[in-house]
Amino acid sequence: xxxxxxxxxxxxxxxxxxxxxxxxxxxxxxxxxxxxxxxxxxxxxxxxxxxxxxxxxxxxxxxxxxxxxxxxxxxxxxxxxxxxxxxxxxxxxxxxxxxxxxxxxxxxxxxxxxxxxxxxxxxxxxxxxxxxxxxxxxxxxxxxxxxxxxxxxxxxxxxxxxxxxxxxxxxxxxxxxxxxxxxxxxxxxxxxxxxxxxxxxxxxxxxxxxxxxxx
Ligand SMILES: [Zn+2]
Numbered sequence: 001x002x003x004x005x006x007x008x009x010x011x012x013x014x015x016x017x018x019x020x021x022x023x024x025x026x027x028x029x030x031x032x033x034x035x036x037x038x039x040x041x042x043x044x045x046x047x048x049x050x051x052x053x054x055x056x057x058x059x060x061x062x063x064x065x066x067x068x069x070x071x072x073x074x075x076x077x078x079x080x081x082x083x084x085x086x087x088x089x090x091x092x093x094x095x096x097x098x099x100x101x102x103x104x105x106x107x108x109x110x111x112x113x114x115x116x117x118x119x120x121x122x123x124x125x126x127x128x129x130x131x132x133x134x135x136x137x138x139x140x141x142x143x144x145x146x147x148x149x150x151x152x153x154x155x156x157x158x159x160x161x162x163x164x165x166x167x168x169x170x171x172x173x174x175x176x177x178x179x180x181x182x183x184x185x186x187x188x189x190x191x192x193x194x195x196x197x198x199x200x201x202x203x204x205x206x207x208x209x210x211x212x213x214x215x
Contacts (some may be wrong), residue, residue, distance in 0.1 A: 002086030021052025
């Protein structure tokens, strides 16, 4: 049964990776996806792999301690995923992209580092919530993992400055949909920038948070 589930998850990662790539949400060999397995291990997309052309059988498998067990070598950004999972025991999947509009927002000088994008729509609040900014680090710097870990307990999504979002979800689909919602809301925010948009009120946000908890 477990093997069957793992095969299905590998295929889902490849299908959703291709969907993100085909719509321009990820490009080149950037971006990575991981899923928690029932035995406590993980599936993770390989280093230097294009999400648009993943071979399900070559997706990396890690054991419950995060050690590489099989498949191609996992992404060099695996520590971002592990930092997030360590603080979020109910999260089952994580997506990290260098998606254009989210990265653009992460480069703006005047965003609130505690909450990068205002609550423009109900679905953004329901799927992403408050989005903190993680200060810029050199790619691969272990201190970046520590910075993500410091925020992940309170946030299902974080935005890495001048880099991109890391988004957790209670399923692979939930993590992908939340990432898409974040990217589209970043686009909306940029469209509205300088026009003093009317965001949802704190009362409206609180009502959504109470009725639609994320994970
Ligand atoms: Zn990255």
